[in-house]
Amino acid sequence: MRMGFGLYQEQTQKLIMTPELRLAIKILQLSTVELTELIENELVENPLLEIAESAADTVDVADAAADTQNEKSTEQELADQMEKVDIDWDQYFNDKAGSLNDFTPSYQEEPPRFENIIAEFPTLQGYLMFQLAFSPLNVEEKLVGEFFIGNIDDNGYLHCSVEEAAVKCSVPNNIAEKVLEIIQGMEPPGIGARNLEECLLIQYVQLELKNKLLKEIITNYLHEIAAGKIMKVAKKLGVQLHRVQEALDLLKLLEPKPGRIFSPADRTRYITPDVVVEKVDNEYIILVNDVSAPRLSVSDAYKNIVRGNNTDQESRKYVEEKLNSAVWLIRSIEQRREMLYKVSRCIVDYQRDFFDRGVKYLKSMNLRNVAETLDIHESTVSRATAGKYMQTPRGLFEMKFFFSSGxxxxxxxxxxxxxxxxxxxxxxxxxxxxxxxxxxxxxxxxxxxxxxxxxxxxxxxxxxxxxxxxxxxxxxxx
Known part of the structure; x- marks a missing residue:
């Protein structure tokens, strides 16, 4: 077999990840809130983009460039559907009588709705400081109270001793004890405790439970109760099992972490659904939630720069680049909306029994079921549903909820x-x-x-x- 070096010419095809294609893939997997943030950033970076004042100002971007519908892998699908934007803007403006707002898809006009919004969520330390201000303590004692409050963690537990507070604030131990007793009497019950046992005992007193068996369990048998050794505890206390269970029913009323109601991790979080499913005349209508995102249009102020003959080449090139970027952004948003609608339609059709009859009739479903139905790649379905929520007559669900094993x-x-x-x-x-x-x-x-x-x-x-x-x-x- 002869071996040697040589120059050969061959023709191949491969997919190139252009910046525009990366943007399209990124937008596809964004939630409604994330998409709104991206649009706001683009409005700052691209001077040609502006927020449309009304739905009448927006027309489908397909007028500016052809839109193909081939669907293969995620990258190939988006690349096929969003061919390189190469538009003769001068000719386009003449054909369109100078209208630059033809690149924005149409939206249904809906006025914004505002709810009662808390400007700032109260913190545990702020709530305790508010109560400290109305406590019957003098200025020196309130300084000690501020030191204690500053050493209380998000769960409501104190991380310093009375002796340490007395030394830091230059007061006798009995004054520090008095201040700590005042703080432990504040709301929420159990605040300022140094361990779980003390926390539960403080609540036992404040809630006036008056169950001596419960107090004994809190003091000596918390570890056994946590391990589920109820019979062992009843035997040690010499009482019947039902009495221990009655005490444990009261124990469940106590809060082991009294400060967590103020914790940032436990704040009420409001979810903006990306898709809304409504039942109308025994049919399920799918609405892609694009109301919260700003509606984009292209500013008319730059029209003359492209159409004018006296414009220098550098300025004209800059404006055309920004126009192409604007078209890509708007088309990517529209492509996301269409893909999200198709996937949601497939989910609703496949899980019709769930929407009609409830969770017990939810079918086992995976990404392949949707991908084969829509003739797209599984990665496209995964990106289209990642981090997105669907509001249905059965409640609000993450779209991944419908893809479960069985x-x-x-x-x-x-x-x-x-x-x-x-x-x-x-x-x-x-x-x-x-x-x-x-x-x-x-x-x-x-x-x-x-x-x-x-x-x-x-x-x-x-x-x-x-x-x-x-x-x-x-x-x-x-």
């Missing part, structure tokens, strides 16, 4: 894991509290409904939805 059934199909969890929850809620069902018995009950499920799968799903094991669910009669 277990096989006797009908040759599969039942969604969410539907199985719903069945487990219903069985546990209806069980006899004095004779709770084991995981094996739950599995047998679900199998009787035509779902092939094992005991281990039941235990796994039970843990995921926060249902306790049989021994910890059992209650004891008097």
């Amino acid at each position: 277990v096989s059934n006797i009908y040759g199909t599969s039942t969604s894991a969410e539907a199985v969890k719903k069945l487990i929850k219903e069985l546990v809620e209806a069980e006899d509290q004095y004779k709770p069902m084991s995981d094996q018995r739950i599995a047998e009950n679900i199998q009787a409904k035509g779902v092939n499920i094992s005991r281990r799968t039941v235990a796994k799903y039970r843990d995921e939805i926060g249902i306790l094991p049989t021994s910890q669910r059992r209650r004891y009669k008097k």
Whole structure:
């Protein structure tokens, strides 16, 4: 076999990730809130873009460049659908009688709605300082109180000793003790405790529970109770099991982390749905939520720069580059809207039983089901649904909720894991509290409904939805 060096010419095709294509892929996977932020940034960076004053100012961007509809992988689909923008702007303006607003898709006009908004969420330290200002303490004692409050963490626990506060504030220990007692009497109950036991005992006193057995359990048996050793605790205390359970019912009313209601991680977060599904005359209508995002148009102020003959080449080139960038942005947004609608339509059609009858009828579904139906790549479906929410007549769900694994059934199909969890929850809620069902018995009950499920799968799903094991669910009669 002869081997040697040589020059050969061959023709190949490959996909190039241009900046415009990267932008299209990025926009596809943005949520409504993230898309709004991106549009606001583009409005700052691109002087040719502006917010349309009304829907009448917007026309489909397809007038400016051809829109193809081939769909393969994510990159290839977007590359095929969004060919390179190469427009003769001078000729276009003459043909369009100078209208530059033809590049923006039409939107349904809807006035903004405003809710009661809290400008700033109150903090735990701020709330305690407010109460300290109205406490019966003198100036010196309030300084000690400020030191204590500054050493309380987000969960409401104090991380300094009385002696340390007395030294730092140059006061006697008895004054520091007095101030700490005042702080521990503030709202929320249990604040300023140095450990869990003290936190629960403070709430025990403030809520006037008056259950001596509960006080004994808090003082000496918290670790055993946490491990589920109720029978051991009852034996040590010499009381019946039902009395221990009654005390534990009161224990559940206490808050182990009194400060977390002010924690940033626990604030109420409002979700803006990306898709809204409404039922009209037994049909489900899909609305892509693009009302909150600013409507874009191209400024007429730069029209004469492109059309004018006296414009220098540098200025003309700059304006044309910004015009092309604006077209790409608007087309990418429109492409995102169309893809989101197609995927949502497929989900609603596939999960029609869920929308009609509830979670128990949710089918097992994966990205491939949607991809094959729409003849697109699975990565496109994944990007189109990532981090997005769908508002339905059944509630607000993350779009990934509809893509869940499942277990096989006797009908040759599969039942969604969410539907199985719903069945487990219903069985546990209806069980006899004095004779709770084991995981094996739950599995047998679900199998009787035509779902092939094992005991281990039941235990796994039970843990995921926060249902306790049989021994910890059992209650004891008097």
